[in-house]
Amino acid sequence: MLKNITFVAFLLISSLVFAQNTAMTSNESKAFVTKISSESQQIKTLQSDFVQTKKMDFLDKNIVTSGKMSLKSPNTLSWKYTKPYQYSIIFKENKIFINDQGKKSSVDAKSKTFEKINKLIVGSSNGKMFSDPEFVVRYFKNDSYNIAKFIPKSAQLLKYIKQIELQFPKNQSTVSQVIMTEASGDTTNIVFKNTKINAPIPDSEFSL
Structure with missing residues (x-):
């Protein structure tokens, strides 16, 4: 009996270990890109709650924050962190505007690592992310998700991402x-x- 239970447990563990993503075929990736690019062009605004988890080698515990993300086509994006602290970061006009618990500032966005994530998210709302010249894109799938992995082309960007x-x-x-x-x-x-x-978003969401 114990041997049977052990064997079943081994099968369950094995199925979890080997249930990995598989690469899309050329036809599958083309169909995926076409579908997402076509449908995303209809997005004018997008709002979402988010939970962000940062894992760092030198910290025993993960850093978990949450808030709301707002996007307005063509290229305006707002992240407003509400827990465990108040922090806002807005991307527009190639600048980053920051409100750190009342302390406001702005910096050039072009050289910022986090700006690359925002560029891809903005691109996901207009279908342009898959043609970003800064990345090689590889496509995968599993039972629940289609996955696009963006790998930087330049050695300079690879130093960070x-x-x-x-x-x-x-x-x-x-x-x-x-x-x-x-x-x-x-x-x-x-x-x-x-x-x-495509729900209305007040302009105040994109100002500090």
């Missing part, structure tokens, strides 16, 4: 999860939920 992964549920054309792996091995995982598409 190893890969950015976007996950799309099989039944929708918007990103539900972003996983950025830095060159150091640290990861940033952003999970989106309660997503609203």
